[in-house]
Amino acid sequence: MPYVNIKITREGATAEQKAQLIKGVTDLLRDILGKNPATTVVVIDEVDTDNWGIGGETVSVLRAR
Amino acid sequence: MPYVNIKITREGATAEQKAQLIKGVTDLLRDILGKNPATTVVVIDEVDTDNWGIGGETVSVLRAR
């Protein structure tokens, strides 16, 4: 029944990588907390680098440096 | 003053359906908890099926089966 939200910058994650991430997180919740995979929901948000800030700057600016 | 976030897969919900959902949730909060509709905010996120996992698999994979 857990719900997991993963936010990453939109920088080319493939469908295969996202599927691996969903599988991996679902397995962790089963192995560590005994959570039922059938009702474990994982949602990945990919965020434009203009919209993600760290250290007071956007990732767009950090990547361009 | 409530804030509601609804996450669904991006699979063709129409503007009309989303408007009905917003109206319905706002009414529920007024009817059950007495919340003021004027400051009730509802945000709908539509998520690509590659980015939504349940049971350890993406919805893209589930839909293709």
Next chain:
Amino acid sequence: MPYVNIKITREGATAEQKAQLIKGVTDLLRDILGKNPATTVVVIDEVDTDNWGIGGETVSVLRAR
């Protein structure tokens, strides 16, 4: 499969009211979008009035006025 997060101020909502809200939102998603209730997740967060702001003020201050 939808995921809904409802944030309200912590001001005495009862278990019965929260159960009605969960039922109501789940029914709306089935009726409007055809979503399967069995995998519809609704999470309610109750937030202290010191931690909720609207109009630049906390709800604690608004309520005390």
Next chain:
Amino acid sequence: MPYVNIKITREGATAEQKAQLIKGVTDLLRDILGKNPATTVVVIDEVDTDNWGIGGETVSVLRAR
């Protein structure tokens, strides 16, 4: 180490305005709570006006009035 999520309607915020917002919020957290800017994350979500409701109506409908 704080995490801040800002949701606004998608109505033309520029990269420069979003960068100012990220800088401003990061500075506030340093000035008021002493939080380290280096690990302060700010994520901005821009939401379609069809998907944002207030007062039981979508912003698309409100803007068209």
Next chain:
Amino acid sequence: MPYVNIKITREGATAEQKAQLIKGVTDLLRDILGKNPATTVVVIDEVDTDNWGIGGETVSVLRAR
């Protein structure tokens, strides 16, 4: 730089289990997407069973059955 939010029902997860979960998710993001662990943030929310609904019912009701 990823941000991960894990929501589970408050049903006795230990500090050790939560630490394992944080370590596991951080490792997955490094191994699958090459994300830097130093700036990977994981936040776990434990939610009262009265406040978590699935299938239109609260987990409190499901557990009592």
Next chain:
Amino acid sequence: MPYVNIKITREGATAEQKAQLIKGVTDLLRDILGKNPATTVVVIDEVDTDNWGIGGETVSVLRAR
């Protein structure tokens, strides 16, 4: 109409500091994007240090070092 969610570790932020943060963020959204303070919502979540991870470790462990 913006919605802002600020997550910080629960380490003694005062009601006064949280009020300043709410005021500050609301002002930023008005000054930079012209958003109406009357419908700007800010919600602060304070998270136990056992439930917050960075660099693959909980803040509880980092603070104890």
